[in-house]
Amino acid sequence: MIGVVDYGLGNVQAFITMYKRLHLPAMPVRTAGEVEAASKLILPGVGAFDHAMDLLNASGMRDAVVASATERAVPLLGVCVGMQMMANGSDEGKLPGLGLVPGRVVEMKRLNAAAVLPMPHMGWNDVEAVGDASLFRGLQDGLKFYFLHSYCFACDNEADVLAQTRYGATFACAVRRGNVIGVQFHPEKSHHFGAGLLRNFAEL
Amino acid sequence: MLMPRIIASLLIHDGGLVKTVGFQNPKYVGDPLNAVRIFNEKECDELAVFDIDATVNGVGPDFKMIAELASECRMPLCYGGGVRTVEQAKTIISLGVEKVALSSAALETPQLVSDIARQLGRQSVVVVLDVKKRMFGNDFDVLTHNGKRKSGLSMRQAAEQAQQAGAGEIVINAIDDDGAMKGYNLALARQAREIVTVPLTMLGGAGSLDHLAALIEACGTVGAAAGSLFVFKGIYRAVLINYPDAAQKEALFVSERGQA
Numbered sequence: 001m002i003g004v005v006d007y008g009l010g011n012v013q014a015f016i017t018m019y020k021r022l023h024l025p026a027m028p029v030r031t032a033g034e035v036e037a038a039s040k041l042i043l044p045g046v047g048a049f050d051h052a053m054d055l056l057n058a059s060g061m062r063d064a065v066v067a068s069a070t071e072r073a074v075p076l077l078g079v080c081v082g083m084q085m086m087a088n089g090s091d092e093g094k095l096p097g098l099g100l101v102p103g104r105v106v107e108m109k110r111l112n113a114a115a116v117l118p119m120p121h122m123g124w125n126d127v128e129a130v131g132d133a134s135l136f137r138g139l140q141d142g143l144k145f146y147f148l149h150s151y152c153f154a155c156d157n158e159a160d161v162l163a164q165t166r167y168g169a170t171f172a173c174a175v176r177r178g179n180v181i182g183v184q185f186h187p188e189k190s191h192h193f194g195a196g197l198l199r200n201f202a203e204l
Numbered sequence: 205m206l207m208p209r210i211i212a213s214l215l216i217h218d219g220g221l222v223k224t225v226g227f228q229n230p231k232y233v234g235d236p237l238n239a240v241r242i243f244n245e246k247e248c249d250e251l252a253v254f255d256i257d258a259t260v261n262g263v264g265p266d267f268k269m270i271a272e273l274a275s276e277c278r279m280p281l282c283y284g285g286g287v288r289t290v291e292q293a294k295t296i297i298s299l300g301v302e303k304v305a306l307s308s309a310a311l312e313t314p315q316l317v318s319d320i321a322r323q324l325g326r327q328s329v330v331v332v333l334d335v336k337k338r339m340f341g342n343d344f345d346v347l348t349h350n351g352k353r354k355s356g357l358s359m360r361q362a363a364e365q366a367q368q369a370g371a372g373e374i375v376i377n378a379i380d381d382d383g384a385m386k387g388y389n390l391a392l393a394r395q396a397r398e399i400v401t402v403p404l405t406m407l408g409g410a411g412s413l414d415h416l417a418a419l420i421e422a423c424g425t426v427g428a429a430a431g432s433l434f435v436f437k438g439i440y441r442a443v444l445i446n447y448p449d450a451a452q453k454e455a456l457f458v459s460e461r462g463q464a
Binding site: 008009011012013014017018046047048051081118119120121122123124125126142144146147148149150166167186188189191192194 | 208209277280322327328400
């Protein structure tokens with residue numbers, strides 16, 4: 001059973017709807033006990049970093065999510081701000097992150113000061129897999145996902161980068177360290193590309 | 205490359221899907237949930253749903269309807285209509301909507317835009333400006349309440365105020381071109397492009413895929429939104445939901461690909 005961590009942020013229902021269409025079992029999880037019972041976890045998130053960390057901390061599920069990802073090695077997929085929360089911290093806020101993937105969340109416009117591009121980065125953009133491609137298996141050429149963000153993940157270790165995207169500068173749009181995966185884009189809103197990725201995650 | 209967004213814009217009136225001309229005479233074109241399902245199948249880039257009754261009737265957003273639309277929608281969804289508080293915006297986002305659009309409330313209370321941006325992130329706040337060309341000169345006035353009230357601001361003033369306050373996207377809705385299907389007002393689009401530094405979406409006037417291509421050529425990576433184009437077919441305006449397929453869409457981006 002895939003558990004979608006429902007701590008009050010992010011589009012929990014969109015993941016449940018997507019998995020229902022794929023005929024794969026998924027449900028929202030709202031307590032530490034439910035987190036511990038899940039065989040895979042999705043951590044969604046939208047909005048500001050500290051607000052998301054505050055809500056996760058207050059939900060009573062934070063420790064169970066971290067323990068599942070580390071001690072039990074349960075596959076964990078962070079989405080958008082859910083991905084950013086896996087870093088050590090973010091330039092957007094003051095609170096520490098979960099520290100599951102070494103790195104820091106930085107403001108996108110600082111990656112390439114010369115590029116005057118509209119921010120936030122909003123819309124469908126090309127994604128290039130650079131590491132282990134198992135999450136993108138079976139997804140044909142023209143891989144694209146929907147993005148909606150102003151901050152992005154800067155990995156400490158190049159080897160943790162799973163895929164990259166270009167918007168002014170090239171940045172890590174997917175990261176992976178062992179069983180912990182993060183994607184900056186929104187697979188739950190990316191039509192067949194997103195469905196394929198969520199299916200691949202379910203089959204990991 | 206970041207693709208221009210081809211956005212279907214749906215209007216809700218009396219619980220049904222309608223299409224207006226010049227913001228007047230709403231014509232019933234179908235059931236909103238059914239439309240969402242068809243746009244899912246067609247892999248639409250993004251969907252914008254505007255409740256055109258909420259502000260005019262002085263009522264808040266219909267959360268039950270929004271929840272139904274959001275749970276059906278497999279593409280990014282923007283909702284607008286009657287949003288006047290941070291709490292309403294939070295509820296809408298929690299129902300599975302990506303972006304909340306403000307119009308009259310953002311013009312009256314720019315602080316509301318800032319408050320929502322701070323709590324939900326600026327990427328979730330859209331400001332829609334309904335604009336109409338002034339009788340004299342090249343400026344555009346911003347109107348509210350379905351084009352019935354003047355805000356007293358020009359497009360430039362309103363757009364700059366919205367950006368300053370924290371809007372993550374600005375939608376320019378051309379009242380004069382609504383439903384006309386004669387093409388976007390490209391002079392308006394170029395003026396907006398020059399003012400707006402956040403993602404920009406143009407709405408009003410699209411009647412063919414060539415019109416979308418012309419907008420993209422004029423503005424680069426832009427949101428090209430359309431209502432009539434995606435709900436009517438042929439000169440008799442028969443209701444038929446349609447949307448370009450991947451190859452047709454790619455052809456619209458030729459001018460952009462050339463630059464990349």
